[in-house]
Amino acid sequence: MKRLVNTSITVAVVATIAVAGAVGFVYSGLYNIGADDHHTEPVLALMQTLRDRSIEAHSQHISVPDLEDPQLILKGAGQYAAMCTQCHLKPGMEDSEIRPGLYPQPPNLSKFRPDPREAFWVIKHGIKMSAMPAWGGSHDDATIWSMVAFLQKLPGMTSAEYEAIVARAPPDDDMAMDHAAGHSHEPQAEPGHAGSALPATAGSVEGAPVAPASVAQPASVAAPASVSPPGRG
Ligand code: HEC
Numbered sequence: 019m020k021r022l023v024n025t026s027i028t029v030a031v032v033a034t035i036a037v038a039g040a041v042g043f044v045y046s047g048l049y050n051i052g053a054d055d056h057h058t059e060p061v062l063a064l065m066q067t068l069r070d071r072s073i074e075a076h077s078q079h080i081s082v083p084d085l086e087d088p089q090l091i092l093k094g095a096g097q098y099a100a101m102c103t104q105c106h107l108k109p110g111m112e113d114s115e116i117r118p119g120l121y122p123q124p125p126n127l128s129k130f131r132p133d134p135r136e137a138f139w140v141i142k143h144g145i146k147m148s149a150m151p152a153w154g155g156s157h158d159d160a161t162i163w164s165m166v167a168f169l170q171k172l173p174g175m176t177s178a179e180y181e182a183i184v185a186r187a188p189p190d191d192d193m194a195m196d197h198a199a200g201h202s203h204e205p206q207a208e209p210g211h212a213g214s215a216l217p218a219t220a221g222s223v224e225g226a227p228v229a230p231a232s233v234a235q236p237a238s239v240a241a242p243a244s245v246s247p248p249g250r251g
Contacts, residue, residue: 053121069145077139085134085167094168095180096187097161102127105149110177120149128180131173137166 043049057065084090098106104114106127117124125132132140141162144152153162172180 053119056121065147073136073139073145076143077133077135080135080138082134082138083163085163085170087167090164090167091171092183092187093161094164094166095183096190097157097165098127098168098172099184099187100190101153102165108177109172109175109180116149122148124149127169128172128175131170134166134170137169138162141165 056062099108103111104116105120105124107114107117109128111128140150142152142154142157142159144150144154153165175183
């Protein structure tokens with residue numbers, strides 16, 4: 019009995035010291051939270067396990083719609099081009115201005131095909147303490163599924179195939195800025211979407227280059243005319 023009491027006291031003392039040490043460490047400010055300094059192995063392993071288990075647990079009961087629907091895939095192409103390539107790249111794009119500074123590194127989704135349920139959950143809710151935003155605040159579930167459907171097709175696409183599908187994609191109605199994505203600028207393409215949701219925002223975006231998400235766009239600098247396209251407004 020005495021032995022048991024002694025053991026209990028020892029355990030309690032050790033636990034108290036450990037907790038005090040952890041609290042002291044946190045308050046000391048010693049841990050470097052800078053994104054250009056990587057986590058130590060144990061912290062990284064802990065965070066990755068936390069992330070993976072959380073995503074698995076939260077996404078396992080999501081029911082997946084028909085991801086082979088061509089219209090859904092096409093819509094997703096426009097969404098992806100408008101919002102995701104800076105971080106997740108696209109066929110023919112090896113790096114971007116933002117990627118070297120991101121920690122954790124976003125996966126290259128032109129090479130890696132994520133699980134549909136997990137992708138849906140992550141796109142909708144984002145991932146804490148990473149650069150992955152929660153798109154659910156500004157996009158409905160159907161739109162998020164369109165991105166998931168497109169992500170199943172993206173790995174293996176050539177850059178020509180990618181640019182072709184993005185050019186045919188419907189305009190993104192969620193944000194004015196996104197209209198520029200997936201728009202072909204051949205004049206004969208215009209009548210095709212007359213009467214669509216374009217007029218409200220067309221004046222400000224029609225002159226923008228096809229791929230707004232790409233890093234370098236010297237064309238837009240060299241062409242001030244794109245600010246006020248003639249005949250539009
Ligand atoms: C500002 C950068 C950034 C943008 C923009 C961004 N993401 Fe992410 N995304 C990340 C990062 C970083 C991760 C990895 C987070 C981690 O590993 O904890 C990630 C993870 C993901 C994953 C999980 C992949 C896996 O491992 O299963 C998916 C799917 C994803 N993003 C899709 C998208 C889509 C679709 C868009 C556009 C609507 C998008 N992301 C826009 C940074 C970004």
